[in-house]
Amino acid sequence: MAIDCLVLGAGQEVGKSCVIVSINGKRIMFDCGMHMGYADHRRYPDFSLISKSADFNSALSCIIITHFHLDHIGALPYFTEVCGYNGPIYMTYPTKALAPLMLEDYRKVMVGRGEEEQFTYENILDCMKKVTAVDLKQTVQVDKDLQIRGYYAGHVLGAAMFYASLGDAAMVYTGDYNMTPDRHLGAAQIDRMQLDVLITESTYATTIRDSKYAREREFLKAVHKCVSNGGKVLIPTFALGRAQELCILLDDYWERMNLKVPIYFSAGLTMQANLYYKVLINWTSQKVKDTYATRNAFDFKNVHSFDRSLLDAPGPCVLFATPGMISGGFSLEVFKHWAPSEANLITLPGYCVAGTVGHKLMSGKPTKVDLDKDTQIDVRCQIHQLSFSPHTDAKGIMDLVKFLSPKHVVLVHGEKPKMDLLKARIKSELGIQCYDPANTETVSFPSTHFVKADASNTFIRSSLTPNFEFLKDEAKAMAPLEVRDGRVTEGILAMEKGQKVKILHQDELLTMIGTEKTEVEFGYCFALRLCSLKRVLPAIEEVSVFDENLLLSVLNMKLSNEVGLQDRVGSLEVNSFRLSICKNNSCPHRSNGDSDGSYEGMFFCCNWSNLDMKLAWRVISLLKNMDSSVDLTNKMPFNNVER
Ligand SMILES: [Zn+2]
Ligand SMILES: [Zn+2]
Numbered sequence: 001m002a003i004d005c006l007v008l009g010a011g012q013e014v015g016k017s018c019v020i021v022s023i024n025g026k027r028i029m030f031d032c033g034m035h036m037g038y039a040d041h042r043r044y045p046d047f048s049l050i051s052k053s054a055d056f057n058s059a060l061s062c063i064i065i066t067h068f069h070l071d072h073i074g075a076l077p078y079f080t081e082v083c084g085y086n087g088p089i090y091m092t093y094p095t096k097a098l099a100p101l102m103l104e105d106y107r108k109v110m111v112g113r114g115e116e117e118q119f120t121y122e123n124i125l126d127c128m129k130k131v132t133a134v135d136l137k138q139t140v141q142v143d144k145d146l147q148i149r150g151y152y153a154g155h156v157l158g159a160a161m162f163y164a165s166l167g168d169a170a171m172v173y174t175g176d177y178n179m180t181p182d183r184h185l186g187a188a189q190i191d192r193m194q195l196d197v198l199i200t201e202s203t204y205a206t207t208i209r210d211s212k213y214a215r216e217r218e219f220l221k222a223v224h225k226c227v228s229n230g231g232k233v234l235i236p237t238f239a240l241g242r243a244q245e246l247c248i249l250l251d252d253y254w255e256r257m258n259l260k261v262p263i264y265f266s267a268g269l270t271m272q273a274n275l276y277y278k279v280l281i282n283w284t285s286q287k288v289k290d291t292y293a294t295r296n297a298f299d300f301k302n303v304h305s306f307d308r309s310l311l312d313a314p315g316p317c318v319l320f321a322t323p324g325m326i327s328g329g330f331s332l333e334v335f336k337h338w339a340p341s342e343a344n345l346i347t348l349p350g351y352c353v354a355g356t357v358g359h360k361l362m363s364g365k366p367t368k369v370d371l372d373k374d375t376q377i378d379v380r381c382q383i384h385q386l387s388f389s390p391h392t393d394a395k396g397i398m399d400l401v402k403f404l405s406p407k408h409v410v411l412v413h414g415e416k417p418k419m420d421l422l423k424a425r426i427k428s429e430l431g432i433q434c435y436d437p438a439n440t441e442t443v444s445f446p447s448t449h450f451v452k453a454d455a456s457n458t459f460i461r462s463s464l465t466p467n468f469e470f471l472k473d474e475a476k477a478m479a480p481l482e483v484r485d486g487r488v489t490e491g492i493l494a495m496e497k498g499q500k501v502k503i504l505h506q507d508e509l510l511t512m513i514g515t516e517k518t519e520v521e522f523g524y525c526f527a528l529r530l531c532s533l534k535r536v537l538p539a540i541e542e543v544s545v546f547d548e549n550l551l552l553s554v555l556n557m558k559l560s561n562e563v564g565l566q567d568r569v570g571s572l573e574v575n576s577f578r579l580s581i582c583k584n585n586s587c588p589h590r591s592n593g594d595s596d597g598s599y600e601g602m603f604f605c606c607n608w609s610n611l612d613m614k615l616a617w618r619v620i621s622l623l624k625n626m627d628s629s630v631d632l633t634n635k636m637p638f639n640n641v642e643r
């Protein structure tokens with residue numbers, strides 16, 4: 001029984017998320033994304049690692065898509081329509097509704113760039129027909145053994161984390177998520193569960209974010225300054241997600257500041273997306289839902305469709321253009337027109353995939369950008385990098401890992417050096433094993449197998465008695481007394497042929513196997529020197545002449561700070577432990593070193609049963625320490641009190 005994670009994409013990188021998890025032999029593909037920074041074979045995950053013979057239908061039990069971003073779904077039409085996967089595919093309702101818009105938008109960009117068409121518009125539609133839409137927290141039985149369930153992930157509309165279990169083995173794959181709410185979406189939410197493995201994104205593995213409010217204001221200030229100086233603002237975004245969040249932000253600000261500068265959306269696509277957002281209001285944040293009755297947050301007052309003829313028109317404006325990261329298409333065309341002017345502003349998302357124009361602009365402030373070997377663009381415009389992002393920060397990842405406390409954590413969707421730091425933190429701060437496999441690597445974990453057992457009445461009754469522990473902070477006199485139940489229940493797991501496994505109380509076992517209880521008694525006999533005893537009870541002059549009970553009482557007083565023994569005639573006792581003076585020279589418990597008859601001292605015999613093992617050795621070591629400490633002072637001539 002094991003869980004294997006084969007990382008086909010987003011291993012130590014961001015882009016083409018795809019993890020194949022096999023739970024006790026059943027395989028699930030989590031996400032089927034594309035890498036936006038590549039146009040060659042690296043664009044898609046290496047599917048040949050799933051099945052050499054390309055028999056994907058028998059190799060996979062299902063595909064789960066977490067959200068509509070292309071780095072999570074971009075390769076799906078290719079995998080189903082070109083590679084021939086025909087099995088079940090699951091995603092949430094909004095993802096199913098919005099994914100075709102994203103896929104078609106990107107397909108047009110690819111074709112527009114003159115690249116070979118990977119899939120057609122019909123392919124996208126055919127692929128989506130194979131998708132089963134699921135609700136949040138709806139348990140889906142993929143087959144008779146395999147169960148999956150989605151949880152709200154924030155991030156973008158419809159994004160979900162997915163739980164999968166088979167028998168006792170269970171895991172969660174987060175996809176992208178956000179642990180704090182934003183303008184239009186709530187924070188991720190998940191139940192506490194027993195997990196073998198948590199696979200989490202780690203885009204911001206080392207970033208801790210401060211107040212979002214301040215960072216939003218920075219963005220608004222930069223945009224406002226640019227347009228009031230007559231400049232044009234280009235906001236390259238994907239059609240969905242960030243576009244809506246920034247739109248709410250700008251539309252709101254425009255209202256408050258009474259600004260008349262037009263805000264445009266490129267093509268009709270984003271307008272169509274806004275329509276979907278209005279319909280899918282249930283998946284947005286509580287705040288958006290609450291104000292829905294009076295005003296739908298996605299009814300933008302100041303936003304209009306952009307017409308290509310406006311590209312070189314004079315005057316300020318704000319334009320949302322797809323795709324994000326300026327990886328081609330219309331946003332690249334606008335970039336070519338607007339980048340050379342100092343008056344203009346280009347905003348970039350917090351994260352840009354390597355290989356895109358956005359990524360080039362982020363790395364330092366270049367004055368020129370090479371688009372291809374023949375085209376070079378002068379960059380004189382201002383660049384503003386958005387410092388808020390729909391991804392969780394490092395604190396959010398740590399909080400989620402701590403909350404779920406899985407046995408193992410696998411980091412994906414991040415950059416290697418940062419992942420290494422986070423991995424070390426998860427190991428040292430939370431004590432959880434953590435891995436960050438590269439693409440095409442597999443990590444394996446043993447999966448949990450629970451044994452269901454009945455319990456006998458006697459055993460249950462024996463476990464009902466609490467064992468209170470009183471903890472008091474001695475340093476603080478006024479500290480309240482803390483009480484803890486330190487009960488440990490011990491039983492015996494009995495497995496009889498043909499019968500259900502049962503936990504018994506130990507007494508029951510004897511009846512069950514028809515035998516009597518055998519007590520094992522432990523004994524230890526040791527000597528204390530006369531000189532040490534004299535220190536305790538100076539009246540002892542000779543071994544033969546003294547009161548045994550008096551000596552034992554005095555010894556008991558010496559020990560009373562450490563252990564509580566009861567005075568009995570001829571012995572000190574507590575529970576099964578018994579200490580007495582031993583006069584049997586051939587005592588079988590006598591330890592080897594102490595058996596010499598000529599020894600000037602006195603022998604003490606201890607007996608106890610298994611239950612008092614700790615206590616017995618505590619008393620013996622206290623007494624023997626008393627002996628050796630005297631021994632030490634005797635060896636120091638200038639410090640001899642007796643003389
Ligand atoms: Zn995403
Ligand atoms: Zn992603």
Ligand SMILES: [Zn+2]
Pocket residue numbers: 524525582583584587588589590603604605
């Ligand atoms: Zn003895």
